[in-house]
Amino acid sequence: MRNMLLTFDPQAQITADAEQGFVFEVLTFEHGERGFSAIGRFSGSDSVLEERLIDCEIGDPRYPEADLDRRIRERIRLLCLRLMTRATGQTASPWGILTGIRPTKMYFYLSALGFSADEIRERLVAVYGLTPAKADLVRAVAQVEKPFLNNPADQVGIYIGIPFCPTRCHYCSFASYPLSTHGHHVPRFLEALAREIQAVSACLQSTGLKVNCLYVGGGTPTALPDDAFESLMHLLPQSFRIPAQGEFTIEAGRPDTISPRKAMIIKAAGANRVSVNPQTMHDKTLAIIGRGHTAAEVCRAVECIRAAGIATLNMDLIAGLPGETRDDMAQTLAAIQKLAPENLTVHTLAIKRAAQWRHNLADYDLPSADETAAMVELAAQVASRMGMHPYYLYRQRFILANLENLGFSLPGNESPYNIQMIEERQTVVGLGGGGVTRLVRPESGKIERLFNPKCPATYVSRIEEIISGKVKSIESLFH
Ligand code: SF4
Structure with missing residues (x-):
């Protein structure tokens, strides 16, 4: 049914799914000077419903003529949605x-x-x-x-992917390999990454491009051994000059990877934003989701970040975790409020193909759609009480209750990198494991994507080809 709605071809007037015991038909649709109208019918085993949609807005002269097919398709999808909502009695997304x-x-x-x-x-x-x-x-x-989207065409962002974590969380679909099984790849991975950083740095200089945000993610970069982490943190500011008002973020997602020394290394490198991600402040849930740390470790990690004097702290939460209720979310939010982060990102649980849970999610006691929506709403209320406003938003496939992920920030502490990643108005060069490069053509806004391998061994073995392909693409776009 869902696929039918998404792929409906407006040239085909009838779509049916008799195998499932119902027939859905778009009986008629027309578009003329007086607007658009369509009639749809749903015939189930014991009911027949009809829905009519009339829309005059479709002809607004501000729409480009070339856009008409898309607008017609959208109106038909809306008709389908209304009809299906009535037929199934379910709440629409x-x-x-x-x-x-x-x-x-x-x-x-x-x-x-x-x-x-x-x-x-x-x-x-x-x-x-x-x-x-x-x-x-x-x-x-x-x-x-809006104000973040008008950067000059010579500004780019940099993403560095460190695809290692202490262990792999059960819901994770990121480039992340447990150090216990893949730790032996770290030295050669970092050598290859240093080569890629130096090559991209030289390329940006020769093309006159300037870096306005640098994001080190993964994985968990702070999971690297202290010395290796320190070497990488030395190399980054030498290679990419970030202006004082620019963003330099380090993901420290797993709080058990943060120590006073790591926090001082981050500060000394000039990073001004760190993300410590509790997901929940309930130890029982943390064990169920395979996080391998406790809520107390979250508080200790935050103390380290604050003691080091890093300006902006982000904390990620997930709504819809197994066994959790709105009350659990309320307790988590109360604990977060005491830690007073400048940024709060509230995700809704989404289990993608790369997650361990894709096989056995049904074994877990997930909250209902209404309960999950109530958690998300509560998080927004608490964020507002903390003086934050929502500043970036995205959705994912397989997301619980058809909800969304929402980033909140105190005014003035927004992450420009996160905004650029969602709006795709600015080129972001992705390096390291799983790094995705989005090259945005300044004149047309068209996007070319280049993908680094997620697997550290593959990344190491293909590093020369990765570097030459990336440098060539950047040069051809900006020369
Ligand atoms: S800490 Fe983040 S990147 Fe690492 S395994 Fe867990 S969800 Fe994945």
Whole structure:
């Protein structure tokens, strides 16, 4: 059913799924001077429902003519959604027919056509089927993001992937290999990474590009042994000059990898943002999800970051973890509030193909969609009480209750890197394990993607080819 909605071809007037005991038909649709109209019918074993959709907005002259097919397809999908919602009695996704992972891109698309913020909000509800609350959220996030999206064309971001962690969390789908089984790859991986960093640094200098944000993620970079971590932290500021107002983030996702020495190394390298990710402050849940650390270790890690004087602390949480309720989330949020991070990122659990849990998720007691939505809403309320506003937003496939991931920040502490990753307006060069390069053509906004291997051994064995391909692509785009 879902696939049918996503792939519906407006040229084909009838779609049926008799095998499942129902038939869905788009009986008619037409588009003319007076707008668009369509009638759909759902025939189940004991009911027949019809739905009519009339839309005059589709002909707004601000839309480009070439966009018409897409608009027709969207109206038909909305008709399908309404009909299916009635037929099944289920609540539609709060995101309506928006299936992409970046809802704010639709906002900026309509804004570029000349629609006002109020008009866009209206269309998000009426044409795309968002709930009013999600439409308000998109508008609020887009308005915070806007000033970050007009960087000069010579600005780029850098991502460095360190694909190692102490252990692998059961829900993880990132490039992350446990040190217990893959730790022997670390020295050669770091040698290869140093070569890639130096080659990309030289290439940026020769093309006149400037780095405005540097993000070291993974994996857990702070899982590296102290000396190896210190060498990498020395190399980065030598290779990429970040302006004083720029962002330099280190992921320290696993709090058990942070020590006073690691925090001082981070500070000495000039990093100004660190992410410590509890996910939950309940030890029982941490054990279930395979995090291998405790809530007390989160507090100790935060003390180290604060003692080192690093300006911005981000903390990640996950709503919808097994066995958790809204009350559990309330307790976690109360503990986070005491730690007073400048950024808070609230994810909703999403189990992708690379996660260990993809095989046995049904064995776990996941909260209901309503309970999960209540957790997300509570997190937003607490973030607001902490003086934060939502500043970036994305969705994922297989996300619980069709919800979203939402980043909050105290005003002035937003992560420009996170915004650039979602809006894809600026080139980000990805290095290291699993690093993804997004080369954005300044004149057209078109994006070319290059993927580094996630596996450290493959990365090491292909490093020369990776470097030459990346340098060639950057030079051809910016020369
Ligand atoms: S700490 Fe993060 S990157 Fe590492 S295994 Fe857990 S979820 Fe994956």
